[in-house]
Amino acid sequence: MKTPVRKIYLASKSPRRRELLRQIGVEFELLILRDHAARGPDVSEEVLPDERAEDYVARVTLEKAQFARQTMQWRKLPPRPVLAADTTVVLDGRILGKPADEAEAIAMMQALSGRTHQVLTHVVVLHGEATYQVTQRSDVAFASLSEQTIRRYCATTEPYDKAGGYGIQGQAALFIEDIAGSHSGIMGLPLYETGQLLKQAGMQIL
Template identity: 45%
Template sequence: MKSAVYLASNSPRRSELLTQIGVSFTQVKASIEEKINPGETAVRYVERLALQKAQAGFVNSPKDRPVLGADTIVVIDQHILEKPRNESHAREMMQLLSGRKHQVFTAVALVDNLRSQHVLVKTDVCFKVLSDNEIGDYWLTGEPLDKAGGYGIQGVGGKFVTAIEGSYSAVVGLPLYETDQLIKAFLQAPQNAR
């Protein structure tokens, strides 16, 4: 079966989520620099990264299908928490999130040779109060290493979440409903639409 889209991501979570909603895809490479620009808002940043990933993937694809790119960031007190650099950075993040509400922004972009469209999903996530031992034990699981905000809601980190308002799958890395709608609209639109 021919893929409906190319996926500009190596994330196993995004692959699983696309598969879950029945979207056939082929992964393509998409390396970009993930660095916030001076004065750039969190929303603009995550939207830009999703679009740049899709564009980078398009360069590496056969051009016969649109390319999907996505990015997820965690924000608390207007501060973006990306993937932790090391254990002390991960501990710092967990201490910031402990007992508080934060936002997770996930942007999804689709591009082809003529068009680009994107969608942004914001989800509020509340954490329980975390002890130093819980934070230390969580680091030892290895889970925080490649996760925005230093935690994975779909893994061990899910036990810290007391409430969620919005899209659970967006926190994992890809909002299922919005991604499905975006792909359907994009594939049904006339090729010359801009």
């Protein structure tokens, strides 16, 4: 009889993903990848030429999970499932990353205003030799935003560490007219899909 999985490694520095895992009662330890190391990031998040958003988010997430698993092995840590996730915002097929400055944040919000865009979150769980993964897609409809509202929002700290330049769990919730998909997926970790992957990896959640 297999020993049930009781704890995982989370390869993410996102506080939102930590909160979401705690919400469903999943115990975890952090295996955080570097993104500003002197020798560069452990996993590059640059988009390859002509790479589709779906392929991009799946590739980056899998690379993060694989690097975290290698780190687990290098450090001789107790073997556990490794979970990684990545979220990207897509408008008309164009990937909107994290804005580098206020001007870029304003341009993103102007582009999203009055439009429906897609949020793709890919989740990977590695356990032993097995790989479990899924991409969750949500359609998000933004209201039309005034220039004044956009500039006030971009003057806050909220847009600058988030794909697409906004956070649904923050003040940007005021902009969203409709969602078709997963609220937690837009936050960065679709809980239904994540729960299914963890169950496949041998974890009993409920």
